[in-house]
Amino acid sequence: MQVFDTGGTIDAAKMLDYIGKQFQADVKAMIAARDELAVRQGALSAAESAVKDRDAAKKELEAAKAEAAALKAEAKADRDAAKQVWAKAKADADGLSEKTAADAVTATNKLQEIEAKEKALASRIAAQVAAQESTDKQKTALAAQIAAHETRVKEFQSKVAALSA
Numbered sequence: 001m002q003v004f005d006t007g008g009t010i011d012a013a014k015m016l017d018y019i020g021k022q023f024q025a026d027v028k029a030m031i032a033a034r035d036e037l038a039v040r041q042g043a044l045s046a047a048e049s050a051v052k053d054r055d056a057a058k059k060e061l062e063a064a065k066a067e068a069a070a071l072k073a074e075a076k077a078d079r080d081a082a083k084q085v086w087a088k089a090k091a092d093a094d095g096l097s098e099k100t101a102a103d104a105v106t107a108t109n110k111l112q113e114i115e116a117k118e119k120a121l122a123s124r125i126a127a128q129v130a131a132q133e134s135t136d137k138q139k140t141a142l143a144a145q146i147a148a149h150e151t152r153v154k155e156f157q158s159k160v161a162a163l164s165a
Contacts, residue, residue, distance in 0.1 A: 029163055036156055043149050050142045057135045064128050068121055075117045082110040 003018050005011040089104035 026163065029159070033156065033160060033163075036152070040149060040153060040156075043145065047142055047146055047149070050138060054135050054139055057131060061128050061132055061135075064124070068125055068128070071117070071121055075114050075121065079111065079114040079118075082107050082114060086111060 003010055003014045005014070085103060085107035089101075089107055
């Protein structure tokens, strides 16, 4: 509503008419706009936090993969050594002495331990892959939230522009 007269000063009658008819609705609209901005700021903060969490999870996944690769290499070396001992013990099977038999049992036990390590490593890698998939799903959901948020911001800006006009 225009409250200025043709000379550029405030027309008291128009101002009182504006206060009586439209001021309350404008204040309500501004309060709603303020509340909407607060909600949107919260959504943006949550989105930023989710992006930081995703980056941290990615770094953790890379570290776990590197650790898993080192453990796998160590397990492979141990397994190869155990296989050599086992093969030697098997080759000497015809004339086994007590020591050779004990070596064969030790090699077999070591081989079983290595296989258990490999299984644990495989389950750890699977858990890391699942965590990465979960992070990717969260990223997709976050992108959808951001798009919805941007749409609401544009609608809000349109409302503000309409109120300003």
